[in-house]
Amino acid sequence: MTERAILNKPRVLCIDDSKSQLTLFQFELSDSYEVAVASNYEESLACLSAEMPDVILLDMNMPGIDGLEFLDILRYTPRFKAIPVMMVSGDQDPEHLKESFRRGASDFIHKPYDPEELDLRIRRTLNVINQATVKAKTPSQDLSAQQLMIQSLADLASTRDNETGQHLVRIEKYVEALVIEAAKSEKFKDKIDMVFVETVTGLAKLHDIGKVSIPDHILHKPERLTPKEFEVMKTHTTKGAETIERLQESFPTFRYLDTAKDIILYHHERWDGKGYPEGLAGENIPLSARIIAIADVFDAITMKRVYKHAQPIIEAFVLLNDESGSHFDPDLVSIFLSVSKAITEIHNRYNDQ
Numbered sequence: 042m043t044e045r046a047i048l049n050k051p052r053v054l055c056i057d058d059s060k061s062q063l064t065l066f067q068f069e070l071s072d073s074y075e076v077a078v079a080s081n082y083e084e085s086l087a088c089l090s091a092e093m094p095d096v097i098l099l100d101m102n103m104p105g106i107d108g109l110e111f112l113d114i115l116r117y118t119p120r121f122k123a124i125p126v127m128m129v130s131g132d133q134d135p136e137h138l139k140e141s142f143r144r145g146a147s148d149f150i151h152k153p154y155d156p157e158e159l160d161l162r163i164r165r166t167l168n169v170i171n172q173a174t175v176k177a178k179t180p181s182q183d184l185s186a187q188q189l190m191i192q193s194l195a196d197l198a199s200t201r202d203n204e205t206g207q208h209l210v211r212i213e214k215y216v217e218a219l220v221i222e223a224a225k226s227e228k229f230k231d232k233i234d235m236v237f238v239e240t241v242t243g244l245a246k247l248h249d250i251g252k253v254s255i256p257d258h259i260l261h262k263p264e265r266l267t268p269k270e271f272e273v274m275k276t277h278t279t280k281g282a283e284t285i286e287r288l289q290e291s292f293p294t295f296r297y298l299d300t301a302k303d304i305i306l307y308h309h310e311r312w313d314g315k316g317y318p319e320g321l322a323g324e325n326i327p328l329s330a331r332i333i334a335i336a337d338v339f340d341a342i343t344m345k346r347v348y349k350h351a352q353p354i355i356e357a358f359v360l361l362n363d364e365s366g367s368h369f370d371p372d373l374v375s376i377f378l379s380v381s382k383a384i385t386e387i388h389n390r391y392n393d394q
């Protein structure tokens with residue numbers, strides 16, 4: 042947020058070709074915000090030149106330059122690229138939501154919206170940006186350093202687990218598809234924001250990093266593991282978490298590491314409490330780990346491994362459905378099944394065979 046926003050009301054620029062919608066925004070927001078309105082591209086640029094907003098509400102569908110094209114312009118213009126943009130749309134096309142996030146939107150509001158929810162979402166966006174600004178001023182909390190650390194850890198993990206080919210790429214893509222869809226659902230829309238989407242997607246590739254500590258004769262064994270060997274294999278969750286804990290001692294302000302630890306430690310927990318290492322159940326299992334569990338098992342079923350053949354993708358969907366509510370979070374399974382077309386495309390595109 043700008044200093045003016047901290048001292049006075051934050052400034053919101055609302056861009057929509059509907060004059061009645063702009064009037065509605067002014068009515069709903071002017072108690073808490075300084076509201077500027079623009080009904081087309083030219084007026085928007087004039088407003089941006091007059092005074093920099095703290096957040097932009099941008100209509101997806103506008104004549105001429107549409108919302109996504111305008112979003113691109115903002116993202117590629119140095120002086121505007123840091124302004125958070127919340128897309129607003131009356132259509133329900135899931136592709137529009139995904140494409141908005143890919144192009145850098147901070148949030149996505151469906152019309153008709155609840156005015157109180159709109160206000161809360163704007164506040165959350167402003168808070169996220171404010172925190173990011175404070176963090177960016179501290180070199181030790183630099184986001185790029187966190188991302189570099191994650192990539193280094195993932196590279197280390199993948200050199201050790203070389204039989205799985207594009208496994209880590211697929212996991213990341215499955216997780217992205219699932220978490221974006223979950224963000225739109227009634228069940229999870231208040232729990233998942235853009236920071237969560239990016240964090241969980243970016244960290245998915247770290248889930249099995251603890252396998253670096255598993256001996257070769259167990260990790261690469263072509264036959265089924267003995268009970269004793271399986272006990273050793275299970276320690277990849279706790280050993281991996283210990284690695285993250287050591288990093289947390291050196292980098293206590295890296296919030297990414299909290300989520301990384303949840304994913305690594307808990308991705309083999311089960312909804313019914315029969316998983317490992319702690320036997321957590323239901324929503325006691327961190328949401329990030331519940332998401333990874335579905336993507337990980339789905340990939341394990343559908344791809345060939347040294348110890349088993351690949352099963353048809355339809356069988357993997359059936360198994361997830363059968364184990365919804367026992368192994369997996371039932372709400373997340375139904376969301377995963379609802380994007381089965383996108384999941385199938387990812388599976389076919391990044392297939393090792």
Ligand SMILES: [Fe+2]
Nearest residue numbers: 248249308309
């Ligand atoms: Fe694992």
